């Protein structure tokens with residue numbers, strides 16, 4: 001795992017939120033609202049990977065100081081992979097209201113599970129895709145709270161990499177080292193923003209200790 005491409009948000013405020021998400025007794029109402037708040041907070045942290053320009057401004061005391069401004073906010077394209085990522089994407093839009101948005105519906109085909117010495121993989125059914133124009137100035141942010149095997153994101157990358165965007169940021173809550181390595185091997189310009197890396201997958205491809213099925217927990221199904 002290439003450490004400089006994987007940003008883990010770490011402070012007590014964020015750790016408390018992660019604890020709430022991991023707790024099986026957390027209601028869907030709370031789970032959903034914590035994810036939405038985290039979408040905003042991850043968005044703020046993600047600004048470390050966004051282009052900035054220096055600018056000079058004058059304060060009310062008539063003193064000129066150096067500041068910065070984040071550029072190309074309208075070149076950001078948020079792509080939540082339905083369904084669990086909706087609250088995260090909604091929260092992130094509060095940080096970047098100018099971002100454009102694409103939608104992808106993709107699901108693992110559970111029966112296609114393949115397990116070998118490398119790990120677990122699934123075939124992915126991509127049933128819906130609507131993307132804004134992506135070009136080599138675009139910053140594409142793919143949002144999926146649980147990145148277990150990497151199979152879904154890799155399928156989505158097949159759709160995105162053909163447009164050669166300037167940067168791809170993968171936003172999630174928990175990923176495994178296995179998924180991170182698989183995804184990073186697909187292109188040089190990929191970075192991750194996550195709350196945690198959990199080592200293990202169970203035999204169904206769920207992250208352990210993880211937080212369960214994020215979609216079920218968001219929607220109360």
Ligand code: URA
Nearest residue numbers: 146148206207213214
């Ligand atoms: N998707 C989830 O929602 N949870 C997991 O642990 C793995 C995939």
